[in-house]
Amino acid sequence: MLRVEDLVVRYGNATALDGVSLTVNAGEMVALVGPNGAGKSTLVNTLSGVLSPVSGSVQLEGTLAQVPEGRQLFADMSVADNLQLGAWRSRRRSGARDPRRVYAVLPDLERMAGQLAGTLSGGQQQMVAVGRALMADPDILAIDELSLGLAPIIVSDLVEHLRMLNAERGMAVLLIEQNARLAFDLCERAYVLEAGRITSAGTCVELARSPEVARAYLGVSGEAVTVIAAGATDAGSPVGMAGGGSA
């Protein structure tokens, strides 16, 4: 579905990505974790075509839609307009612009349809941002910082929606997260990006067992690691998050 090979991206003389390779298979949920400034947003912006790589390749079968960091809604436009504009690439296909396609998945959006996007709460805005990306009927959804600035209960609601979209539509998800607990809980595989390079990769269970990853991203050490890893194998139980289910 998505195959990135040896990607190099520079801002002037500064190298943001230094030979990054990763794959996302159809219907798979993959996490990309790493500290601030590691190049996570650079990577996803390159996948979206906003940035051009110096070298390396991005092979994509199907369409990718990005939920950008900080939501980036059209603040002075209505929720319905925001959703409609998400379908810009497929605008000529009949019915492509109809936001009801997304209301079926995210019913809360229908209630807010007429409100200006800028007047919504952070969690509602994130839901609009996800909805806007879904309007493009993506085969792979790249979400940049799903949980940033949101209350845990709202995050777990969004996560449930993502699980459902993944299960029902077979939509692949590339989740870029600073909150590694959340990412490891949701995804099967993960990559760790540090200073523009992939430093670890594997299944989330393996990564959670690795002492370096656990220390750096899960904020635990020693025996606690095994507990987390065991929790992560127990599918469906949100590890380290307040509350499950929907808000």
Add this chain to the structure above:
Amino acid sequence: MSAFLTYLISGLAIGCTFALVGSGFVAIHRVTRVVNFAQGTFAVVAGMMAGSMLGHGLPHGLAEVIAVVLAGACGLAAGVIAIGKPGTPTLSSLVITLGIAIGAYAVEIVVWGDQPVSYQMARGSVDIAGAHIQTQYFVVIGATIAIFIALSLFFSRSYVGKALTACASNPYAARLAGINPIRMGLIAFTVGGVLGGLAGVLITPLQPVTFDADVALAVNGFAAAIFGGLNKPSAALVGGLVLGVTEALVAGYYNASYQTEVALGLMLAIMIWQARKRLSVVEEVH
């Protein structure tokens, strides 16, 4: 009283044309961040084109439509030159539009000569409260109302209009959605050209237009446009009307030589007052 009414109506009509020029500035700036110095040129080209078409015996309506289409084409051409190359800095685009405006003088003189052009659109006058008011003024006011309604529907209801608004609201998110900023910029320039052209065909019957009339139109239109921070067409309408009426009253009761200066001074005062109001809100928040 009848004199006042005459000044008021004629001021509103002139103000409408300023508002149209101003909304052209807004249409282009909100999408491209470029202040288009060639905005007055579109009006002059359309006014002169309509004049010469009517001189060749074309009927009213058709001549104006051709002139406005030509102005739209000029807008598109100006856009291609000013922003067509990806990565052109905004300031460079701005200087390019200035160059286009000056270069256009030569073309206008070669094609239409250096004499003022005018024509009559609506004959006769209407008597209101003892004042003779030319029908022409009402045509301009009515047409402007219709144009602004159409413009607001275009930006808020049509899909392309929404995409233009999206580019103005969040260019990064618009790019992520696949909206091409250069293509949208060219559409914005075309809309700006059409709006400038509409101003031109409406103002030429009120004031004869010469090749260098673009400066006065652009100065007034720009003043109307910055009334709303160059981002709101509706504010450009209010700004244009305030300017037009003030100029007409100054010219009528005092001296036409000072009309533009007084009107621009008033605009400046209003904007300083608005900025202070905004500043005091900010202070309260902090």
